[in-house]
Amino acid sequence: MNRIALAAALVAATSVASAQQGPKPEDEIQYRQSVMTVIGRAMGPMGAMAQGKAPYSAAVAQKNAALIDTLLTLPWNSFGPGTESAAPNKAAPAIWKEPARFKQSAEAAQKAVANLVAVSRSGDEGKFKAAFGEAGKACKSCHDDFRTKEDHR
């Protein structure tokens, strides 16, 4: 291993170890929570525009919709066995009791966000607001069914 590869290995050490052994349940919880935190932040500027509290910007809509679209592909494999309670989290038991319904709900959110991406590219403010509303509704529906109000272990 040359020095550059060694430097990279040092940076990636934890993740590489995880990739080989399978991530620890607490790391899976931290990962899916992190993805959702970044998504939540990206919702902010779009929510403000949808509510007329910030002027509409097609660039802001496009950037944040695309970011959420990418991030929404990431968390679903991190709800594996043992990740129900390895660290404080809001994942509801229904995720593991009704996996098909959870998958359907997650996919509905991804579909709504894909539509938001397409609509954001059009630059039409009215269509953006409607599509953002639908995306928010899909997010909320999944949260209502599969997220607890408070952290649990």
Next chain:
Amino acid sequence: MNRIALAAALVAATSVASAQQGPKPEDEIQYRQSVMTVIGRAMGPMGAMAQGKAPYSAAVAQKNAALIDTLLTLPWNSFGPGTESAAPNKAAPAIWKEPARFKQSAEAAQKAVANLVAVSRSGDEGKFKAAFGEAGKACKSCHDDFRTKEDHR
């Protein structure tokens, strides 16, 4: 506000409030840590390939390099005043003492990752390994200078 907009507003409530009032320091810390957690996970599969512990896949390289490239644009505005110690975190005092050097170091990492994206698109395994090494080195350099080993408040 119609029902769809209301649903969206409910989902985005926290973020919207933050966008208006400015995010709380502890939320900024959580946000930048979340971004870094998602980046760390994306480093994993590339690190395994760079070290020959996983077979090279151009698709895996492209996907993860692009994800990190996008995420690396996000955390820098979340190192504002008051975010040094509002929650346990590893941000080093040098971030605020030497902001120009921090900016330079962060930009060097972004540049190295932009190169990794370009190289990943070429599909050349050798070039990928070299570019990943350089990116890892740039990440490590910034971490060495601006990240503490343990959480502090």
